[in-house]
Amino acid sequence: MIKNSSQPQSSQGGCPVHHSGGSCPASELAAAFDPFEGPYQVDPAEALRWSRDQLPVFYSPKLGYWIVSRYHDIKAVFRDNVLYSPRNALEKITPATPEAMKVLESYGYAMNRTLVNEDEPAHMERRRALLEHFMPENLEAKQEMIRRLTREKIDGFIDRGRVDLVEDMLYEVPLTIALHFLGVPEDEITRLRSFAVAHAVNTWGRPTPDQQIEVAHAVGRFWQYAGEVIEKMRADPDGQGWMHYTLRKNAEIPEVVTDSYVHSMMMAIIVAAHETTSLASTNMFKTLLTHREAWGDVCADPSLIPNAVEECLRYAGAVVAWRRETTAPTRLGGVDLPEGAKLLIVQASGNQDERHFEDGDKFDIYRDNAVDHLTFGYGSHQCMGKNIGRMEMRIFLEEVTRRLPHLRLAEQEFTYLPNTSFRGPNDLWVEWDPEQNPERANPALRQGSVHFPVGAPSRKDIARKVRVTQVRHEAEDILGLTLEDAKGRPLPRWSAGAHVELCVGEYERKYSLCGRPEGAGYEGAILREEGGRGGSRHIHEVVREGMELKLRGPSNLFRLDEEASCYVLVAGGIGITPILAMADRLKALGREYVVHYAGRSRASMAFVPRLQADHAGRIQLYAKDEGQRADLAAIVAALPEGGQIYACGPARMITALEDLTAGLPENTLHFEHFSPHHAGLDPTRESAFEAELKDSGLTLSVAANATLLDAIRAVGIDIASDCCEGLCGSCEVEVLEGEIDHRDLVLTRAERAENRRMMACCSRAKNGGRIKLAL
Structure with a gap:
């Protein structure tokens, strides 16, 4: 068993936690893990498959960090930015040498906290003050500029037949858009590119001592450049762009938006605003051109583009991993962590975790929960510029697939900048036959376009x-x-x-x-x-x-826990469908299980012959017209210790099982309803209410004719959803204050009484009251 330690030990040896028996999470595979070379640099998700399956939280002696690889653990870290502080997000992952530090000091380098790596309450106070430009309604006007710049670049190479997409479009266009959004002069793109690379290597790479000196000079010059731009901007108080807006806030509320904060943000956001979009766009084209069937589908149906972009962000996103640091002893993924533990949370691994994404290691542009990816982060520190990146990637893809559907990858060897956290090829060579360009026969194709609303994709198009x-x-x-x-x-x-x-x-x-x-x-x-x-x-x-x-x-929102000691499967009527699949799986695993299947008559009960053939000796049938009824009380009473019940059927059956298992351990009963119990909103009978989103610093007014889910999405906050009928649980949000009128069929009776969770698609504040949510 791992015991908590108040202070981490040296990162150069073994595990920094004292043990009293049992094995250390730093197994042989963990000890061999190296994020700067080998499998992780080739394919981070595949490199950590063993971790997702065996050891989802482990200590890496080579890095001095705890690695977190499963989706739900990563999301839990992002969700709690007090316990898991972002303070180390921009910390040099390879400690600077004294010589490099002297070089940085010679430039007056004084990088301070930014939105990325500051704690509460400063983070949310500043985020609220600076969020306006990133709202969906304020981004719509950017689409025309993005499309114009993209077309100009394609015009320049469409008849060449071979280009490096990075060099010819995917670096310069995102950078130009970023500088325009920020209000920064656009005349030094080559210089800024070298600065961005230096910043990435300095923060997330492993430069040699000699390289550290070179990088330190570049970072120092970048710092000075950022200061020069700020002074030019101060001379233009009416200038347009987010940094001009930030400077006006600096003058208006200097105690919130401080001078040092402005300088640090200028340097950080010049990189953040374009580097990740450039890398993500490069990954997108590489992925789609590798999966030719998906490329062909997108060329034939542009309505698939928004979800194709989300699936590319999930499958091969630019942000591979991020960092956090524990502020108190805690337990994550079954492992006890000490205060001060440094975490590398690998979103690329979580994004392919089959515990959340069915067939998660396969690329599928029709995946209807691709938007659940963690590439943009989650919670209060979710990337503010996510919708700008989405806009650019969608327009890039729509313009290229319309004008160059015959594009293909050229023969090449892909290279990457070695680092822990960002990933995308340095070059992406593509080729095509210009004689086959569709616009030669139809010049109107150059001007065609599809408008994609700002924000997450609509499920209707997937x-x-x-x-x-x-x-x-x-x-x-x-x-x-x-x-x-x-x-x-x-x-x-x-x-x-x-x-x-x-x-x-x-x-x-x-x-x-x-x-x-x-x-x-x-x-x-x-x-x-x-x-x-x-x-x-x-x-x-x-x-x-x-x-x-x-x-x-x-x-899958009714997932089978395969680690229980034994299983009781209960089906009523058509509820046998998921139960049958569970029985098949448990038989294949060699687990102990029994199936109780009730229906009004044998003639109305599906799959009886198959159940009797495949699960002989483990199936109990109850046909009502034969006088047979399932004794649910006896079934529950006979459940062995550590056993779990999975049930699907009518509401009265689920309610009875809830009553009977009320005194048993929390994880005993799992259920799924197979039909909704309400017909949606009736505005004449609803009350409007207010919802405070604590992590986002916003207060929403939810009208009588709208759902909480509608209101959350309207302000640009991504939230997963599926059924929108209170059946699936995917839109669950955490409740901090206020009484909830629960209308879902997901939460147990005990969970409703706790009043700590609600389904945003259907549940509301009770009697029009005010609620506070952790969102």
Whole structure:
């Protein structure tokens, strides 16, 4: 067991924590981990696959940092910027030599805190003061300039047939846009590029002692340059751009936006405002041109571009890792950390964690939760410029796919700047046949464009085409479907408990997958509900073999914990669909489990023959018309210690299980409802309310005809969502103050009583009161 230590020991030896028995998290793989060379520099996510599977938090003796590799652990760190301070985010990861320090001092270098690495309350006070320019409504006007600059660059090389996209477009355009946004002169792009590289190496790299001297001179000159620009700006008090705005705030509230802060922010943001977008855009083109089917789909359907950008940010984002430091002893990922522990939280690894993203190591532009990626960070320190980066990447991709759909990667060896935290090829050579340029036959293509609203992509535009290959009668009023990709491609893998969303005509409905993950297609079962909203009835009436449909997913919000001692699976009616997949998985793992399956009659119960064949001796059937009823009290009473119950079925069954497990350990009961219980907002019966977002420093007014989710997104804050019906739990937010009118089917009775969580898509402040959220 790892014991807490008040102070970390030397980072040059072994683990900095005292142990009393058990093994140290610094295993052989951990001891061998080197972020500056080898596998991590080639593919950070793949290099840490072993960590995600075996040791999600480990100590790296070579680095002197604790490495965090799983999605939910990384998100937990970002969420709490008091326990996990950002104070070391810009600290030199390789300590400076005395000689390098003297060089920096000779330039008067005095880099101070910025929005990236300062603690509360200073961080939020400054962020609130400087946020206005980054609001979605203030960014819309930038689209025209971005498109104009992009077209000018493409015009310059479209007939050449071979270019380095970095040199010819993807570095200079983001830098020009950044300087315009900041209000900085645009006349020294080459000089600024060398400064940005030096800053990255100085902060996140491992330069040799000789290189440190060279880098220190470049960083010092960068510092002086930033000071010179500030003085020029002060002489133009009415100048436009974010830095001019910052200087006016410096004059207005100098105790908040201080002189030293202005100088430090000027240097930091010149890099942050363009370097990450340049790298992300380069990664995007490399990734899409490597995955030719995805490239072809985007060329054919520009509406896919916003989500393709998000998937590129997830799969190959520019920000690989960030840093935090603990301010008190804590426990993360099952590991005790001491106060003062330095963390390298590897977003690139978390972004491919299959515990959150189904088939997470595969690139899929149809992934409907790609926007959950952590490349922009999360919470109060989430990147303020994320929507500028999105705008640029979308326009780059739309312009190039429209004008050069025949673009391809040239033969080349990719090189990268060695560092812990930023990633993108130094060069990206592409080629094409100019004779095939579509605009030679149709000059109007040069002027065409698609407008993408600022912000996260809409789920409505994210759906893959599938074909119905089989329609079956599974049971009375239950239709079985097998679906395959319309173009014959492999569908993404999925895990037990996963669901997809079928789009059939005007209806969009979620259904659990119940086949085998290794199968060629997806299998589902759909109950015809005469008293429902018409979706299931429509599917029963119109779906035929050979028909093409649209599908979103797979997503998994009813995930099976595979580490329990034993399992009781309880299904009511069509709730058997996710339970069947769980039984298959537990059998494959060799775990102890039993299935209790209840229905109104055997004729109405799907998959009974398969259950009896595949799970003989582990299945209990209860047909109501035969006088059989599941004794839920006896089932719960017989649960062995450490066992878990997974249930899917009607509300009354779930409620009864909640009652029966109320006194058992918190993680005992897991459930999923298969139908919503409300019909959405009725503005005539709702009350408006206010929601204070503590981490963002904003107070929102939520109208009677709007949801909290709508209001949060309107101010440019990304928040995940899926069903928007209170069924899935993906839009959960933490409640700090205020009473909640809970309307979801996710939280347990005990969780509702605690009043610490709510679903933003449907729940509201009780009686129009005021609430405070950790968001």
